[in-house]
Amino acid sequence: MSKDYEKYFIKPSIRDARKRKSQATPVIDFNKHFNIKGFGKGKTYKIETYGCQANEADTEKIKGILEVLEFTESDTLENADIILLNTCAVRENAENRVFGELGRLKQYKKNNPDLILGVCGCMPQEEKVVERILKSFHYVDLVFGTHNIYKLPEYLETVVLSKERVIEVFSEEGSIVENLPRIRENTRKAWVNIMYGCDEFCTYCIVPYTRGKERSRNKDDIINEVNDLIDQGYKEITLLGQNVNSYGRDFLDVNYKFSDLLIDLHKLPIARIRFTTSHPKDFDLETVKILSQGGNLMPYIHLPVQSGSNEVLKKMNRKYTKESYKKLVDNIYKFIPNVSLTTDIIVGFPGETEEQFEETLDLVKYCKFEGAYTFVYSKRAGTPAENYPDYTTFEEKKRRLYKLNDLINIGYLRGSKRFEGKIVKVLVDGLSKKNNEILAGYTENNKLVNFKGDESLIGGIVEVKITSAKTWSLTGEQIE
Ligand code: SAH
Ligand code: SF4
Ligand code: F3S
Numbered sequence: 001m002s003k004d005y006e007k008y009f010i011k012p013s014i015r016d017a018r019k020r021k022s023q024a025t026p027v028i029d030f031n032k033h034f035n036i037k038g039f040g041k042g043k044t045y046k047i048e049t050y051g052c053q054a055n056e057a058d059t060e061k062i063k064g065i066l067e068v069l070e071f072t073e074s075d076t077l078e079n080a081d082i083i084l085l086n087t088c089a090v091r092e093n094a095e096n097r098v099f100g101e102l103g104r105l106k107q108y109k110k111n112n113p114d115l116i117l118g119v120c121g122c123m124p125q126e127e128k129v130v131e132r133i134l135k136s137f138h139y140v141d142l143v144f145g146t147h148n149i150y151k152l153p154e155y156l157e158t159v160v161l162s163k164e165r166v167i168e169v170f171s172e173e174g175s176i177v178e179n180l181p182r183i184r185e186n187t188r189k190a191w192v193n194i195m196y197g198c199d200e201f202c203t204y205c206i207v208p209y210t211r212g213k214e215r216s217r218n219k220d221d222i223i224n225e226v227n228d229l230i231d232q233g234y235k236e237i238t239l240l241g242q243n244v245n246s247y248g249r250d251f252l253d254v255n256y257k258f259s260d261l262l263i264d265l266h267k268l269p270i271a272r273i274r275f276t277t278s279h280p281k282d283f284d285l286e287t288v289k290i291l292s293q294g295g296n297l298m299p300y301i302h303l304p305v306q307s308g309s310n311e312v313l314k315k316m317n318r319k320y321t322k323e324s325y326k327k328l329v330d331n332i333y334k335f336i337p338n339v340s341l342t343t344d345i346i347v348g349f350p351g352e353t354e355e356q357f358e359e360t361l362d363l364v365k366y367c368k369f370e371g372a373y374t375f376v377y378s379k380r381a382g383t384p385a386e387n388y389p390d391y392t393t394f395e396e397k398k399r400r401l402y403k404l405n406d407l408i409n410i411g412y413l414r415g416s417k418r419f420e421g422k423i424v425k426v427l428v429d430g431l432s433k434k435n436n437e438i439l440a441g442y443t444e445n446n447k448l449v450n451f452k453g454d455e456s457l458i459g460g461i462v463e464v465k466i467t468s469a470k471t472w473s474l475t476g477e478q479i480e
Contacts, residue, residue, distance in 0.1 A: 014382035040071030051088025064181030087123035118142035174212030245282035304344035308363030309356035348397030350388035370415025
């Protein structure tokens, strides 16, 4: 084993990833760190992204780094000199998809021994995953985690120039890296990270271990980024955090909260502001009232509830009750009557009884959700719920999921139907996937709309009268 290899052989530890100390978050300036250039000239890359918006935003940063190194994006996997899988660890099937893909990519490596195959994102933050890669996927050249994306130039230099395998994953609270270059996926809608990590430790969830401590970005860095996006012609931003409502909780020297950030961003000339994800425990009335001002603050809130049973919520460590959740929802509808609410729900959490599941159905009816992501509980190694007794069969959990989905779909349709005959504003994304004479875009309430219109409208905000509504989409006509 060479020296370089040893230098870059750091494995993760879920136990270390659990630790939280109360020290200030280090801020790293990528420009000061970065001194390798140009060795990607003439070479190409391809990244496959799994998981949530946090990963999508990270992929944009990884692309930014690769392009500064003068790599260009390949159209196909076959022709790429580097393939990176930016992975998600939140449920077992997300991980299985990645292992399946790694199996498939073995052939590519055979065809092109110079191909560099890398795995990054949340999965490498788990020791079991790194052990499995070491044991069964010898042809993976590069493994890094969520905390050390900014070190990619260094790692690639070692892999490309020294032909050494690099495995380096930090299980730490994490830092904030500013000034990372970025190739954004979309020219009109942008992700803006306002914080990283999560300190909630919901008992089923792996994210606090894969993403580290909750750490908020300096408000000026956020506002500067948004101003830059405005200069570049962006129309919509989505503020990202695992629990955006706790933004600023970690500031030691200033008192500046999510509601303050919304007040400041509301003043900027950006057409649309969204945010995700909200935590019901920290969503304060102040924030609700600010959102009620409307304007560029969009009437759409994704508010994961997870369960409608107080016993289950307690076991999940969600730190709210169904009563407090309902009260929050009541206030949201009171102050923002036009709002569209969506949620996340887990069925089959260990020990969930039929009655407790029924309570979730009741809560769904009460809250009038217009959509939801629903999941069967998936056991995650290293989380507290891993050891909770669970006697419910998978078949039974599936039955609950389908029953819940039937109810959720009624909400989707109701949420679409209420716009029939109404005039809505659509940010036009592009041509419809099914018909290239039709444009597609999203309303302020985040509903997909298809309408006939000229391609020149792409990127603009257009007024459309809704003529018919289906469960998943609205159809309309442009108002002249
Ligand atoms: N921070 C966000 C999103 C986290 S992951 C939040 O708190 O809402 C997105 C969703 O995945 C969660 O809301 C939850 O519904 C689901 N999820 C997380 N861990 C899971 C697990 N072990 N099994 C099934 N679903 C899970
Ligand atoms: Fe996971 Fe809970 Fe954090 Fe969301 S708030 S990322 S569900 S631990
Ligand atoms: Fe998945 Fe990591 Fe997001 S585990 S859901 S990609 S934070």
